[in-house]
Amino acid sequence: METTRRLSRIDRILDDAQRALETVLGSPAAVRPNPAAGQPDVVLEESERRHAAGLMRVNHVGEVCAQALYCGQAAVARDPATRAHLLEAAQEETDHLAWCAGRLVELQDRPSLLNPLWYASSFSIGVLAGLRGDGWNLGFVVETERQVEAHIDENLASLPAADSRSRAILEVMKEDEARHADNAQAAGARILPPPVPSIMSAASRVMKAIAYRV
């Protein structure tokens, strides 16, 4: 019995490590079709291309962080239903990750060089949140998804008008994030007390400022 439990814990750790490596170094494949398919790939002015690439790099980092956060939370979730919920959300973020990575290639740019750091810090935050209990776990999902949704809105307003490919991707992502928040809410999320939401928002502002450039 003890050996089985130890083996399943080792399995989980190996799973987590594999997912981390795939997210940070690999090119995870999307399950759903790319929303940008069918949109024209317009050649942007250099300043517009750089701006669009900066925004899409930030979005890509956001997805790396979402994966890491949910995997960290899932690693310590007590209730199997919460764990399944978190891993399902992480799986859906894989599409977003792949679409943002693909758009960065089209924009002749690259993901953030600091992705291993973003992943490690978000995974740690996820573990800390998860250790507080499943209500907190889901509360973190709701707050994260709502903040990402607001951030995507800002991006949609800021993208160059001609960049309909990035816009198509972000519109689908926004719908998905809203659904992730609603699902977590329905699954029993607790409302995070102040100053947690403000700290999360301040941390994501720092991340966005850095990832836009590096």
Ligand SMILES: [Fe+2]
């Ligand atoms: Fe996402």
Ligand SMILES: [Fe+2]
């Ligand atoms: Fe999401």
